[in-house]
Amino acid sequence: MSKIAFVFPGQGSQVVGMGKDLYEYSQAAKEIFDQADQALGFSLSTLCFEGPEEDLRLTENTQPAILTASIAALAAFREKFPEVSVDFVAGHSLGEYSALVxxxxxxxxxxxxTVRLRGQFMEQAVPAGQGAMSAIMKMDREVIQSICQEVEATGHPVQLANLNCPGQIVISGSAEGVRLAGxxxxxxGARTIALKVSGPFHSSLMAPxxxxxxxVLAEVNVQDAATPVVANVSATAITEAAVIERSLIEQVASSVLWEDSVRYMIAEGVTTFVEIGPGSVLAGLIKxxxxxxxxxxxxxVKTLEELVDGGVLC
Known part of the structure; x- marks a missing residue:
């Protein structure tokens, strides 16, 4: 029997208006947005639904906004289709928190x-302009890894940050290191694309x-996972609370092994992936x-209605 995985997007999937239709359609989704507003002490729901975009793009806002929109979508899905079970969950970077929920x-x-604070910590780790990230297209990871090591040997930090799919890898580090590696x-022969980000995420510069x-996590009640979570840092399934906490800490300054995570789930028998959250970035990478x-x-809402009615998730 084929298996199902739920996957959750990370930063970059945000868009003004996300979650608004689910908020109006589903009581369960509405409750998630209301919980977020109460927990954070400001109207995150208004920011998601109405913007402004420049505020939504601030990392400390983006991270809780995407998490909330994703969990609201999950709540709406479970409200309508409680019979659907899932074999694995995984999330891209920030999305790992949605997977753990x-x-x-x-x-x-x-x-x-936690992700509100995580966003603040990541913003503050490196002074503005000193870090950078770039996507490297159409080049094998071994070649990019070798280039990064060569640049780092000259004293300019740069590492593989996101191993997204064949032919798409993001590097991260000091502005000079990323420039030289690019x-x-x-x-x-590779194509390089500078990313509009506020810091060198998933690099050694994120150690602070x-x-x-x-x-923060030491004060949070992390529990064993009821569903196996495929971790970014190892691309293997984890369930123990202590391992989960350690993985979340390591994840901030480590590579996101997304392609490896997808291949792991395929090897475990997953044939259907459902992206839960704003946008369709992960769906594209998985394909x-x-x-x-x-x-x-x-x-x-339209997709929510069609999924089970179409026999995809029986």
């Missing part, structure tokens, strides 16, 4: 408060943020790993 390892209230990659997050997979997205 889905797996019962974190309460939503703890998660939304130039070397371009010389070997990881250390501060460690103190680039294996086009034969069934990939669906739950981001609006």
């Amino acid at each position: 889905a797996a019962g390892a974190l309460s939503f209230e703890d998660a939304v408060k 130039e070397k990659a371009a010389e070997q 943020a990881a250390e501060r997050l460690k103190g 680039k790993v294996d086009r034969k997979l069934t990939v669906r997205n739950v981001s609006d």
Whole structure:
């Protein structure tokens, strides 16, 4: 029997208006947005529904906003289709917190408060302009890894940050390190795209943020996961609370092994992936790993209605 995985998007999937239709359609989704507003002490729901976009794009706002929109979509899905079970959950970077809420390892209230702080810590870890990230297209990871090591040997930090899918890898580090690595990659035929981000996420420069997050997570009630969670840092399933907490701390300054995570779930028998949250970034990446997979997205009411009615998630 084929297996199902729920996957949750990370930063970059935000859009003004996200979750508004679910808020109006589903009592369960509305309750999630209301909980977020109460937990954070301001109207995150208004920011999601109405913007302004420049405020929604601030990392400390983006992270709780995407988490809330994702869990609201999950709540609406479970409200309508309680019979659907899931075999694995996973999330891309920030999305791992949504996956952990889905797996019962974190309460939503703890998660939304934690990612708000996580966003602040990541923003504050490196002074503005000193870090950067770039996507490297159409180049093998071994070649990019070699280039990064060569640049780092000159004293400019740069590492593989997101291993998203074949031919798409994001590098992160100091502005100079990312520039030099991008130039070397371009010389070997790769296409490089500078990303509009506020810091060098998932690089060694995020170590101060990881250390501060460690103190926050020490006060959070992390529980064993009821559903296996495929962790970014290891691309394997984890369920133990202590391992989950350690993975979340390591994740801030480590590579997101997304392609490896997808391949792990495929090897475990997953043939259907459902992206739960705003946008369809992960659906696109998963299809680039294996086009034969069934990939669906739950981001609006119409899709929610169609998923089970179409026999995809029986």
